[in-house]
Amino acid sequence: MNRFTSILAASAVSLVALPAVAQTEITWWDFLGGGDGVRMRAMIDQFNAEHPDINITPTTSEWGVPFYTRVRTSAAVGQGPDIMTYHLSRLPLALQEGVLTEITDADLEAAGLEIGDFFEAAVDAASDADGALYAVPFDIHSIVLYYNKSYLEGSEFLDDDGILVGIDSLEDFERAVAHTVEQGSRAPISYQTGGPGGIWRVFYTLFGQQGGEFIVDGEVLPGDNAGKAQRAIEIMASWGEQGWQPEQAEYPASVALFTSGQSAFHLNGVWEVPTLNDLANDGSLGFEWGAVQVPQMMDELATWADSHAFAIPIQGNQDMDPERREAVMTVIGWMQRNAIAWADAGHIPAYRPVAESDEYQAMEPNATYASLADTAFFDPRSEIAGVASPVYDAAVNVIGPAMHGFLSPEEAVAQMQMELQGLIR
Structure with missing residues (x-):
């Protein structure tokens, strides 16, 4: 075997031995139908394409009572999703039922976000009476x-x-x-x-x-x-x-x-x-x-x-694995920074850097009614x-x-x- 052949053989062995990229599977639940659903699926596909180490598997359930009933029953036994969409108007009931986990400052940091990035009215609606955050606002509709x-x-x-x-x-x-x-x-x-x-x-x-x-x-x-x-x-x-x-x-x-x-x-x-x-x-x-x-x-x-938001449900009596939670927050941060695609559905991004961007300000009639975010x-x-x-x-x-x-x-x-x-x- 000459030197060149030896190098090729060694390279082949090395390639075979290389492990595949470790991928974190994220279970996603939402209630988004119609145009909202189409846009969200496109965003999920784009995220998955850009993140070989994280894969979102989405499921859509019926809007309203069926969705929230499913969340409540599944979370209690640890069979719920890793991340889900949530109406902030439902947050008080969720807090009473104890189905959501707190979004901490460390979580936001993992997502590359800060609380000041969001409209105050949406943050208030996403927080409990003591100011603890339980969801990350995605829009104001x-x-x-x-x-x-x-x-x-x-x-x-x-x-x-x-x-x-x-x-x-x-x-x-x-x-x-x-x-x-x-x-x-x-x-x-x-x-x-x-x-x-x-x-x-x-x-x-x-x-x-x-x-x-x-x-x-x-x-x-x-x-x-x-x-x-x-x-x-x-x-x-x-x-x-x-x-x-x-x-x-x-x-x-x-x-x-x-x-x-x-x-x-x-x-x-x-x-x-x-x-x-x-x-x-x-x-x-x-x-x-x-x-x-x-x-x-x-x-x-x-x-x-109201606001669509992202929330992390309880996992029965178990805590979410820290690496998985970091992956979930990576998803949330990416969604916020790419919310211009969601704004195309008429929604006002709750994330100020997008809502105040030149691209959003050029959208009509969205930019004309965007001021309502301050009087929501x-x-x-x-x-x-x-x-x-x-x-x-x-x-x-x-x-x-x-x-x-x-x-x-x-x-x-x-x-x-x-x-x-x-x-x-």
Whole structure:
């Protein structure tokens, strides 16, 4: 065997002997469907491609109660995921159930993150009463006011750049609505009037703009908060009495009223931005549209908001292996730094370096309504509040009938107080 052949043989033996890159398998659970799910899968694929030492295996479960029930039961026996998406509005219940582990300063350091990197409102919603962090905010998603520019052209409510202007009070908004009716809008204010999400988000925005607090020290609508809740319901009922909003519109129908050109305004989440962009891009929308932060109609700016966040569940009675936890935090840090891809779904990144980047500021209409991150009004910090909660049930079962004239606003508030107060431990 000559020297060259010997080197080749030795190299071959060496290559065979080289161990494969050790890979940490990360189990991921989320509730993300539709466009959100598509975008998240693309981000996971990109992460896996860039990290040969870490592999994320994702599973998507049904949004709402099914997802959170599965988390609770699996975490208790140590069969849950390593990382999961979580609504911050559900955090108070998670803390009561004890299903989440604290995100420490050392965890954040492993992710290359700092607490000051995030919007304060989202951090508050992700923390317990003592300020300990139990989830890492990923976005702020809120309702916004979508508008059909064709109904507003030439009016005081549309500037030269096509941006909605001149609405600084409830009276201004209702004048704008009345103007669009004169211009032919058949259902000028569309939102989900037949389901819990749409009703609650509009109610809670109007309530928050009066400085309301829904639950204080375990009491539902104490003091003058009851009057503020009543006023919010009165406004929604009056829109119905004037024929401005649809009756019992389920979510898809409320969106269709706007996309078909029948509604001048649409109150819905930022997550519908991709829908409208897609329709506009393929030429099937038929009108120019915009979206802005819900204007100040009452005493102050406030808009219902929630956040998707990343959380690490308990592992039964076991602690997560430190190397695995570091890998999980690597995933979370990467997701934050690459959140511009998530912003494409309409969401406002909770991570300030992305939200304040030139790339995000160039996204429209996202950049136009991004200011709502500073006035985001999160759901009450209570185990009975948040998505798919008793508070949402009260929205459709109590506020809904009041909107349609089957209860007075005063009766609706009294019924909410009675039903919800009995659920607080």
